[in-house]
Amino acid sequence: MDISTNDYRVWTEGxxxxxxxxxxxxxxxxxxxxxEGMNAILAAKPDLITLDLTSxxxxxxxxxxxxxxxxxxxxxxxxxxVRVLGSKSIPWQSKSLRNLQRLHPALELTIS
Amino acid sequence: xxxxxxxxxxxxxxxxxSLRSFRAKFMLVVGIAVLFDLALAGGIGIWNVQRLSxxxxxxxxxxxxxxxxxxxxxxxxxxxxxxxxxxxxVHSELATLASTMQTLIDHxxxxxxxxxxxxxxxxxxxxxxxxxxxxxxQNEAGVPSAVSVWGYLLDENMQPVPKAAEELKKSxxxxxxxxxxxxxxxxxxxxxxxxxKDASIMRATPYSEQAQTFDLLYPGHNEGPNFWDFxxxxxxxxxxxxxxxxxxRPVASDIVTTAPYVDAITGELxxxxxxxxxxxxxxxxxxxxxxDITLEQLTSLVESLEISETGFGFLAMSDGNVVAxxxxxxxxxxxxxxxxxGQGVTGVNRNLTESSQAAIASLDLxxxxxxxxxxxxxxxxxxxxxxxxxxxxxxxxxxxxxxxITGETMTLGFVVSEREIYQSLIDATDNISAATTRILNYQxxxxxxxxxxVFLAVYAISGRITKGLSRLADAAKALQNKDYSVRVEIPTxxxxxxxxxxxNRMAEEISYHTENLENLVEERTKKLENANxxxxxxxxxxxxENLRLGAELDVARRIQxxxxxxxxxxxxxxxxxxxxxxxxxxxxxxxxYDVLFDGEHIKxxxxxxxxxGLESGVLMLMVQSxxxxxxxxxxxxxxxxxxxxxxxxxKNIARTRSDKHLTLAFVxxxxxxxxxxxxxxxxxxxxxxxxxxxxxxMDLGFPVGLEEDILPFVATLVLPFGPEDILILHTDGITxxxxxxGEMFGLDRLSQSAHENRLKSAKGIAEAVITDVKSHIGGHKxxxxxxxxxLKHR
Numbered sequence: 028m029d030i031s032t033n034d035y036r037v038w039t040e041g042x043x044x045x046x047x048x049x050x051x052x053x054x055x056x057x058x059x060x061x062x063e064g065m066n067a068i069l070a071a072k073p074d075l076i077t078l079d080l081t082s083x084x085x086x087x088x089x090x091x092x093x094x095x096x097x098x099x100x101x102x103x104x105x106x107x108x109v110r111v112l113g114s115k116s117i118p119w120q121s122k123s124l125r126n127l128q129r130l131h132p133a134l135e136l137t138i139s
Numbered sequence: 140x141x142x143x144x145x146x147x148x149x150x151x152x153x154x155x156x157s158l159r160s161f162r163a164k165f166m167l168v169v170g171i172a173v174l175f176d177l178a179l180a181g182g183i184g185i186w187n188v189q190r191l192s193x194x195x196x197x198x199x200x201x202x203x204x205x206x207x208x209x210x211x212x213x214x215x216x217x218x219x220x221x222x223x224x225x226x227x228x229v230h231s232e233l234a235t236l237a238s239t240m241q242t243l244i245d246h247x248x249x250x251x252x253x254x255x256x257x258x259x260x261x262x263x264x265x266x267x268x269x270x271x272x273x274x275x276x277q278n279e280a281g282v283p284s285a286v287s288v289w290g291y292l293l294d295e296n297m298q299p300v301p302k303a304a305e306e307l308k309k310s311x312x313x314x315x316x317x318x319x320x321x322x323x324x325x326x327x328x329x330x331x332x333x334x335x336k337d338a339s340i341m342r343a344t345p346y347s348e349q350a351q352t353f354d355l356l357y358p359g360h361n362e363g364p365n366f367w368d369f370x371x372x373x374x375x376x377x378x379x380x381x382x383x384x385x386x387x388r389p390v391a392s393d394i395v396t397t398a399p400y401v402d403a404i405t406g407e408l409x410x411x412x413x414x415x416x417x418x419x420x421x422x423x424x425x426x427x428x429x430x431d432i433t434l435e436q437l438t439s440l441v442e443s444l445e446i447s448e449t450g451f452g453f454l455a456m457s458d459g460n461v462v463a464x465x466x467x468x469x470x471x472x473x474x475x476x477x478x479x480x481g482q483g484v485t486g487v488n489r490n491l492t493e494s495s496q497a498a499i500a501s502l503d504l505x506x507x508x509x510x511x512x513x514x515x516x517x518x519x520x521x522x523x524x525x526x527x528x529x530x531x532x533x534x535x536x537x538x539x540x541x542x543x544i545t546g547e548t549m550t551l552g553f554v555v556s557e558r559e560i561y562q563s564l565i566d567a568t569d570n571i572s573a574a575t576t577r578i579l580n581y582q583x584x585x586x587x588x589x590x591x592x593v594f595l596a597v598y599a600i601s602g603r604i605t606k607g608l609s610r611l612a613d614a615a616k617a618l619q620n621k622d623y624s625v626r627v628e629i630p631t632x633x634x635x636x637x638x639x640x641x642x643n644r645m646a647e648e649i650s651y652h653t654e655n656l657e658n659l660v661e662e663r664t665k666k667l668e669n670a671n672x673x674x675x676x677x678x679x680x681x682x683x684e685n686l687r688l689g690a691e692l693d694v695a696r697r698i699q700x701x702x703x704x705x706x707x708x709x710x711x712x713x714x715x716x717x718x719x720x721x722x723x724x725x726x727x728x729x730x731x732y733d734v735l736f737d738g739e740h741i742k743x744x745x746x747x748x749x750x751x752g753l754e755s756g757v758l759m760l761m762v763q764s765x766x767x768x769x770x771x772x773x774x775x776x777x778x779x780x781x782x783x784x785x786x787x788x789x790k791n792i793a794r795t796r797s798d799k800h801l802t803l804a805f806v807x808x809x810x811x812x813x814x815x816x817x818x819x820x821x822x823x824x825x826x827x828x829x830x831x832x833x834x835x836x837m838d839l840g841f842p843v844g845l846e847e848d849i850l851p852f853v854a855t856l857v858l859p860f861g862p863e864d865i866l867i868l869h870t871d872g873i874t875x876x877x878x879x880x881g882e883m884f885g886l887d888r889l890s891q892s893a894h895e896n897r898l899k900s901a902k903g904i905a906e907a908v909i910t911d912v913k914s915h916i917g918g919h920k921x922x923x924x925x926x927x928x929x930l931k932h933r
Contacts, residue, residue, distance in 0.1 A: 051922055054750040055798050085875070087923070088729065088749040092800055095845050122837050126818070129841060129852055 028064030035083075037061050042073035046083040050090045058093045065097050075108040076101065080124070081139075084117060091123050095130060102131040113138040162605045166597050173593045181582045188578055192571040200564050207527070207560045211446070211553055212510050215531040218444060218452065219551045223534045225436055228325045229412055230394055233430045236320060236330065237393075237414035240428055243312060245419050253315075254308030263314040267307075269297040270350065274361050277350045283314040284344040287353075291363035292338060299340075306334040306426070310342040313428075317344030328409055328431040335418075335426050336375055339366035371397075371413075377544035378415040378424055388537060389546030395537040396547065399434050399462050407433045408462075413539070438463035441551070450555035454533075457505055457548050459491035471517065471526075471554060472499050504550040508532050514557070527560065529553040607635035611642060623650035695756035699723070702763045704734045712736050713933070715808055717743065718901035720909050720927045722872075729755040730870045730924035731801065733763055735770040739809075742770055745819055745868040745928055746803035746843070758799055761791055762843070777807055777816035778853045781840060788844045800844035804836050806866060806930070813860040815839055816853060820869055823890055825897045827863030827932075831890055834858070865904065866930040867893050872923035873908075876916050884915045893929075901931040 029038040035048030044065055052058050068076060078094070080086075086094075101109045111127055113120040115138055128136045243250040258264045265279040267288070274290040276299060292303040299307060310332045317330050321344060331343035343349055353360050360369050367375040374395060381388055397411045409431050416425040437454065441463040444452035453464035453472065461474055468474075473495035476488070494500045498515040511530040516523040531551045538547035558565070607629040617625040625646060629639035652659065709717045717734055729748040734741070744766055748755040765787045766780075774780050781803070792799065804819030815822055818840035824832040834856065841852040860866065869889060876884040889908065896907040905927050912925065 054752070088747055088802075088871070092749040092798070092845075095800070095842065096798065099845070122835075125837060126842060130846065 028061075028067070030061060030064070037064070039064065039068060042068055042071070042075060043077040043079055044068065045079045046086075048083065049085040050083065051085065051087045052089060054089050055092065058089060062093055062097065066100070069097075069100060069104065069107065072104065072107055074106075075110060077110045077112065079112045080117075080120060081112050081114040083120075086119065086123075091126075094123075094127060098127045098130045098134060101134075105133075108133065108135070110135040110137065115139065160605075161608055162601045165601045165605065166594065169597045169601075170590070170594055174590065177586045177589055181586055185575065185579055185582065188575050192568070192575060196564065196568045196571070199567065200561065203561060203564055207555075208512050211527065211529045211555065212512065214444075214446070215452075215510060215529045215551060215553050218440065219531045219533055221440060222437055222454070222549075222551060225325070225440065226534070226536070229327070229430055229432055230392070232320060232324045232327075233394060233412050233414050233428065236316065236430075237416060237428045239316065240312065240332070240416055243309070244416060244425050247419065250309055250312075254311050257311040257315060258308050264311060267299070269293075273350055273354050275350050277348075280346050280348075282346060283318045284311075284342050285346040285349050286310065286340060286342040287350040288340045289350075289363070289366065290361045291365070292340060300338075302338040303334070303340055306338040306340045307342075310334065310340065310426075313342050313344055321345060326432065326436065328407070328433055330428065330430050333366055333427050333429065335424050336365050336367055339426075341366060371539055373541070373543040374413060374539050375424060377539075378427075381415075382417070382421065382423070389544065390535045390537050392537060395539050395544055397539050398456065398460070398541075398547075407435065408438070409433050434462060441465075442468075444553070446553055447555050447559040449559060450553065453552045453554070455491055455504060455550050455552065457550070459493075459502075459504065461489040461491060462549065464489075468554065472496065473517075502528075502530075504530065504532075505548065506530075525557040527553075527555045527557050529555075603631070604635075607631055607633075607639060611635070611639060614642060614646070618646060618649070623653055691753050695753040698753075698756040698760050702760055703732070708736065709734055712741055715741055716901040716931045716933055717741075718903075718905040718929045718931075720905050720925070722909075722921075722925045724751070724872070724921050724924050729759075729801075730872065730926040731759045731762060731803070732868070732926055732928050733766060734928075735767060737770060737773075740770075740775070741808040742766075743806040743808075743868065743928060743930065744803060744817075745806075745870065745926065746801045747819070747870045747924075747926075748801040749799045751924075754795075754797055755799060757795075758788070758792070758797065758801065758844070761788055762801065762803065775807075777805055777814055777855050778850070781805070781817050781843070781853050782848075782850045785841075785843045785849045786847065789847050792844045800842045803843045804840065804868070806868065808860060808930070811859060811861055813858050813866060815856040815858065818842065818852075820871060820874065821886060823867040823869075823886075823893060824858065824860075825865040825867070825894055827861065829894070829897065831894055832858075833886070833890070860932055862932045864932045865893065865897055865901070867904075867908075868928040868930075870924060870926040872921075872925035873912055873927060875923060876912050876925065877919055877922065878915050878917055879919050882915075884912055888915065901929040904931070905929045 028044075030036065031038070035046070035050045037044065037046050039045070098109070101107055109131065111124055111134060113124045113136065115121060121138055124136055124138065128134045243253065263282055263284075265282045267276045267278050267286075269276050276288040276293060276297065278286050286307060288299045288303050288307065292300055294300050298304075313330065313332050320330055321327055329343045329345065329347070331341060334340045341349065350361075357369070360366075363369075377395070378393075381393070393415055395413045395415075397413075399408050399410050401408055410433075411429050411431050413427050413429045415427050417423075418425045441452045441454045442465040444450075446452065449467055449471075451465050451468035451471065453468050454462045456462060461469075461472070464472065464474070469476075469489065472491065474489040474491070475493055475495070491502055491504070492500055496517050498517060511528075513528040513530070515526050515528050517526050518524075529552065533549045533551060535546055535548040537544050540547075607627075610627050610629060614625045614627045623646065626643050627639040629636040703721065704719070709719070712734070719732055719734070721730060721732065723730070729751050731744070731746040731748060733744040735744070736742075744762075746759075746762060748758050748762075762784065765784045769780050769783060774783070784803070788801075802817075802819045804815065804817035804822070806822070807814040807816070815834060815836060816839055817836065818838075819836050822834040822836060824834065826832070836856075838852075839854045839856060841849040843849070867889070873889055874884055874886050878884075888911065892908045892911040893904055896904045899907060908927055908929075909925070
């Protein structure tokens with residue numbers, strides 16, 4: 028997957044999904060292609076899925092909903108590990124990402 | 140505006156044979172190509188023929204020169220050898236005679252006896268007779284030899300003095316051998332004997348009236364002092380010198396030669412060879428024997444040489460005097476004859492040094508004994524004609540030069556015109572040159588013929604090639620004149636034919652379009668009409684769709700408006716002044732806030748549903764309804780309150796297969812305390828003394844509708860809330876409001892703005908903050924719903 032617009036870019040490298048820029052997509056339908064790509068990685072059942080958000084400056088509520096839903100999906104597959112990389116310098120991350128860990132305590136959250 | 144008239148340039152007619160026509164250009168190109176090809180091939184051919192001719196001429200010329208020079212060298216060597224042989228032959232005969240005579244001198248008794256015997260024989264001796272006219276004594280004719288005793292050798296009785304008489308006897312031997320020697324061997328004019336200086340009688344065979352001849356030719360010879368000094372001065376003394384020093388001989392031979400001279404008796408060009416006789420004791424001379432020969436043999440040898448056509452030989456003395464050559468030679472060499480009178484004998488002189496030809500006059504004859512070959516130029520009436528000159532020296536001899544004895548080497552020379560030698564070569568070169576010219580002429584004819592043939596062929600072919608183009612041009616012109624029925628027929632199958640085919644199709648199309656323009660317009664109009672009606676229908680459908688969407692949005696808006704608390708509800712709350720502001724980004728926002736007051740407890744909720752639209756509105760309505768129900772039921776435990784609310788919403792979301800959730804937090808006020816529960820944005824509290832507190836709600840709850848059971852995450856936080864304390868709730872639409880530069884409004888600005896306006900009423904604070912937010916956004920896009928709830932303790 029490699030989705031790129033003027034505002035953001037989402038791409039995968041192996042089982043790592045990178046998010047970059049500002050994501051303000053209007054609603055779940057708009058996020059569908061991204062979720063599809065993420066589910067495709069999950070379908071391959073890798074040992075560890077990494078969500079790299081360190082360059083994602085902004086994510087709206089629909090985007091956060093997307094991450095939450097995806098975390099719930101991963102939680103259903105105990106063999107698949109998940110790691111979320113965030114950045115302290117981006118305000119929304121340090122708050123919202125903790126909810127992901129709450130949803131799935133096995134989720135490894137690294138906010139650096 | 141009308142189209143510009145076609146320029147005359149475009150209209151110019153291109154004649155079939157005009158230089159501008161394709162055919163003319165085609166012919167020109169092919170013609171030039173053929174011309175170039177022929178010229179190149181012809182040029183190379185002629186150049187090669189000429190080079191071949193030049194090389195062959197040079198090689199043959201070199202060969203000819205070598206062969207000629209070798210031939211001439213061999214020829215001159217042979218001729219010189221023959222000449223030497225001729226002279227040597229005479230020399231050897233003379234030497235034999237001299238040797239015999241010397242033997243007699245060396246044996247006086249035998250000589251005496253032989254002389255006595257011979258002089259007494261009438262067959263060999265005749266009486267001496269005094270000639271009173273000449274004053275000398277000479278024997279009578281009829282015997283083999285004539286002997287003369289000159290006046291100065293006679294006594295008063297006209298009788299020979301004793302010494303002379305003795306010589307007469309001694310020399311009579313010549314009568315014995317003379318005739319046989321004359322009749323054998325080399326042709327000789329005469330053989331003679333001359334006595335020593337004090338008795339220089341002369342005896343010669345055959346008999347001739349020699350004294351008479353001498354008187355005629357050499358008057359005064361009878362006067363003395365002796366024969367030697369009168370006729371051959373210097374010879375006698377020369378020989379005497381040799382006795383003392385034999386090495387003083389110029390050539391290692393006793394024989395001395397005279398230069399050629401005209402014989403007094405015969406009138407022929409003759410040469411005399413002298414051989415000295417020595418006294419028995421070898422202390423002095425005892426006379427000599429001599430032979431006269433004509434140079435006829437030598438000159439005929441030289442003069443009869445046949446060298447080429449006008450080539451000739453010549454024989455020259457070392458002083459340049461030409462002894463022998465033929466008339467051609469005399470003329471070619473530019474010789475001038477002069478008579479030279481010498482003492483006693485008359486010579487001839489045709490000297491090379493006096494030649495009218497500079498090249499001849501400067502010849503060096505004594506250069507070398509080897510054969511010399513020179514290339515010289517002789518002047519022939521102003522023209523420099525090349526000649527080949529070959530020189531070869533004969534064997535050297537001792538020469539009496541009229542004063543003494545010197546060495547002499549004669550030189551044989553050949554002169555041949557090089558033009559004659561190379562005549563065949565010149566002829567061959569001329570032939571080759573003529574052949575080259577002939578070839579050139581043929582080439583030119585072939586060239587012209589080829590050009591004519593090629594041009595005729597090209598003309599014929601080009602007609603075929605350009606026929607198609609001409610037809611195309613004609614057809615195009617016809618088309619220009621609006622004759623749309625025109626079609627081109629091109630018999631070939633080349634590109635022109637392809638163009639013709641395309642032209643025909645084009646013409647057909649033009650014809651079709653032109654003739655069917657009205658039909659076409661009508662057809663197109665009909666199509667347009669159909670399209671238009673389709674568009675109208677679509678537009679109508681679109682309008683209804685919009686209406687439907689608009690209706691849905693209206694409903695959603697109504698729901699949101701319906702759910703939000705009325706102003707009047709808020710005003711009646713006694714302890715707390717509550718002001719709320721909400722502005723959706725789109726028609727329907729996802730933000731939610733509520734104020735539930737049951738007369739005793741005040742519960743203020745704030746939330747943010749993901750997304751917007753009707754679905755979000757319904758979810759909000761659900762949340763509001765459940766919250767109201769729980770409030771009315773009197774559920775005072777915020778944790779249980781949130782848990783039940785979450786379960787209800789979660790299940791309803793699952794039923795409606797919605798994928799939305801929301802953040803939701805509540806503030807419960809009761810008797811100077813606020814209890815915070817639920818996870819949402821930070822809560823801002825500005826105390827009456829101006830201190831600001833920020834309360835993170837992350838650990839107080841969890842997004843609602845995401846998980847069935849959020850109880851483990853829900854917690855409460857109880858804070859005091861006294862008079863003039865201010866509590867501010869907001870959604871991320873405030874903090875994440877961006878300006879033109881992408882800067883967010885942020886919690887700091889919100890906090891500062893509220894702090895600055897803390898003395899105002901809740902409504903005043905809300906209005907001031909919203910004004911700051913709006914001024915921050917400026918003309919930038921509003922991304923999210925903006926919601927602000929301000930609580931101020933009365």
